[in-house]
Amino acid sequence: VMLKDGMVQYTSQRLYPNVRHLSPAKRERILVTGGAGFVGSHLVDRLMWMGHEVIVVDNFFTGTKRNVQHWIGHPNFELVTHDVVDPYMIEVSQIYHLACPASPPHYQYNPTKTVKTSVMGTINMLGLAKRTKARFLLTSTSEIYGDPEEHPQKETYWGHVNPIGPRACYDEGKRIAETLTYSYMRQNDVDVRVARIFNTFGPRMSPTDGRVVSNFIMQALRGQPLTIYGDGHQTRSFQYVHDLVDGLILLMNKNYTEPVNLGNTEEYTILDFAHTIRDQVLATTTTAAGPMTDVEIKLLPAAMDDPRKRKPDITRAKKYLGWEPRFAVKQGIQETVDWFKLQQMEGAI
Ligand code: NAD
Ligand code: UDP
Numbered sequence: 001v002m003l004k005d006g007m008v009q010y011t012s013q014r015l016y017p018n019v020r021h022l023s024p025a026k027r028e029r030i031l032v033t034g035g036a037g038f039v040g041s042h043l044v045d046r047l048m049w050m051g052h053e054v055i056v057v058d059n060f061f062t063g064t065k066r067n068v069q070h071w072i073g074h075p076n077f078e079l080v081t082h083d084v085v086d087p088y089m090i091e092v093s094q095i096y097h098l099a100c101p102a103s104p105p106h107y108q109y110n111p112t113k114t115v116k117t118s119v120m121g122t123i124n125m126l127g128l129a130k131r132t133k134a135r136f137l138l139t140s141t142s143e144i145y146g147d148p149e150e151h152p153q154k155e156t157y158w159g160h161v162n163p164i165g166p167r168a169c170y171d172e173g174k175r176i177a178e179t180l181t182y183s184y185m186r187q188n189d190v191d192v193r194v195a196r197i198f199n200t201f202g203p204r205m206s207p208t209d210g211r212v213v214s215n216f217i218m219q220a221l222r223g224q225p226l227t228i229y230g231d232g233h234q235t236r237s238f239q240y241v242h243d244l245v246d247g248l249i250l251l252m253n254k255n256y257t258e259p260v261n262l263g264n265t266e267e268y269t270i271l272d273f274a275h276t277i278r279d280q281v282l283a284t285t286t287t288a289a290g291p292m293t294d295v296e297i298k299l300l301p302a303a304m305d306d307p308r309k310r311k312p313d314i315t316r317a318k319k320y321l322g323w324e325p326r327f328a329v330k331q332g333i334q335e336t337v338d339w340f341k342l343q344q345m346e347g348a349i
Contacts, residue, residue: 016074022051029053029091031134033084033125034098036063038204039139039197042241043096043248044068048076055090059083062101066348067204084121085113091132094252097125098139100174104167104303105210111169118173119180126184129191137193137252138181142263142310143171144196152311155196155259165305178259185257193251198263198312202241202332203339207349213238213333216274217340218349220281220295230302232271235309239264240332243325247317256320263312264325271297280333285341 002008007015030047034040035056040063047054048071055078056068071077082088084099100117101107107114122138129136145153146161161171184190201213208214219226239262247262268276274297282292317323343349 014073017045017049017070019048019074019076020051027052028093029055030094030096031055031057031090031092031128032096032098033057033121034063034100034139035096036060036065036067036079037098037102038063038067038202038206038209039102039200039241039244040096040098041067041204042202042245043098044071044077046245046249048074052076054078055080055092057082057084057088058099062103062106062206062209064206084124085116087124088128090128092128092134093132095125095129095134095136096139096248096252097122097136100139100170102141103206103209103211104170107170108166111166114169115173118170118177122177122180126180126190130184130188133191135191135193135252136181136184137195137248138177139248140174140178140194140196140259141170142196142198142261142312143167143307144175144178145307145310146171147305147307148310151309152265152313153261154313155261155316162305167305192257194259195248195251196259196261196312197244198261198310199236199238200241200244200263201238202336205336207340207343212236212270212273213277213336214340216277217281217333217337220278221285221337221340221344223287223292223295225296225298226274226278228270228274228297228299230270230306231299232274233269233308234306235267235269235311236273237264237267237311238273238329238332239325240327240329240335242332243327246326247321247323250321250323254321258316260317260321261312261314262317262323263314264327264329265311265314266329267309267311268329276330277333277337280330281337284334284337
């Protein structure tokens with residue numbers, strides 16, 4: 001039953017967001033590993049709205065059912081609890097391989113498991129792509145450039161990674177995942193895509209995942225000091241998650257097999273970023289006691305091997321995908337702040 005507010009009712013029990021009707025010939029069967037996580041759940045939303053069939057495989061290490069609960073029971077959607085370190089058999093035509101913890105505290109919590117997820121998980125998903133002839137997209141990271149000596153970073157830069165430091169499990173894991181991807185392409189003719197994603201933020205980031213955007217927003221909303229690791233002169237370039245999802249879907253469906261940077265070129269020092277977030281939260285938040293007036297910013301010891309600067313060169317994405325970010329960082333931040341506030345009001349965080 002089509003309801004007037006754009007929702008569709010399939011049973012007397014549940015309402016689902018409306019999805020486009022695609023003919024079977026145009027409908028892909030798409031596997032999204034890590035689809036219950038922050039980026040994955042936004043990608044799933046978009047693929048579902050486009051009318052595709054989506055299968056999410058996730059072990060819920062950092063993701064939650066809540067991120068995809070609005071699709072559970074929908075005829076085009078399937079949620080499978082599974083760890084990609086173990087093989088998984090299914091018939092699909094596209095694979096977006098995202099499964100991997102992404103925030104430093106999460107990927108450093110069990111570094112060996114992070115390496116296993118990147119190595120064995122990627123081998124398993126590439127094996128699946130080989131058997132089913134599915135197109136395979138790896139979500140790699142700007143972290144493969146390490147603490148870069150080239151700025152901004154182009155895809156041709158080979159990187160500067162400490163192979164034995166605390167970030168190595170993630171950085172080297174993703175580097176070998178890229179190596180595996182291109183080995184399967186050359187050796188087994190697997191049709192591959194590699195996205196090198198730069199820092200991304202938005203609604204559904206876990207408030208406890210320790211990344212800078214969620215930390216600063218939650219700290220500001222709680223009136224607690226914003227914690228800067230080091231002197232705050234290190235830089236990052238932040239993209240809003242909806243821009244990333246545009247880029248991932250374009251990359252999957254275009255004919256370009258080399259790695260592509262996906263990120264916003266608006267570069268901030270972490271100190272400036274702390275001020276930006278604090279000012280935005282203060283300007284838009286009132287508490288029971290009235291408008292918020294001030295929140296402290298405090299410096300803590302630097303994190304080991306923290307990259308000093310990071311900014312993508314997105315010439316390749318512009319040229320081959322016709323992609324560039326459409327959201328200004330401040331707009332994305334405001335929507336993210338509003339989402340965190342809503343979660344607080346609903347008692348979800
Ligand atoms: P996230 O932690 O929110 O999501 C990762 C998802 O993978 C979670 O749902 C988690 O439960 C799942 N997962 C982890 N290990 C798994 C395993 N062994 N088996 C099955 N599922 C597993 O992180 P995110 O920010 O959504 O990142 C998604 C992908 O994008 C990751 O591959 C990450 O490396 C990449 N990436 C993200 C960013 C960013 O800024 N968000 C930047 C660069 C790259
Ligand atoms: N950072 C910070 N305070 C925090 C969390 C992070 O100063 O509470 C810094 C961190 O040291 C890094 C930058 O912010 O320089 C981005 O950190 P994040 O963990 O979000 O992502 P990274 O790019 O390091 O993977």
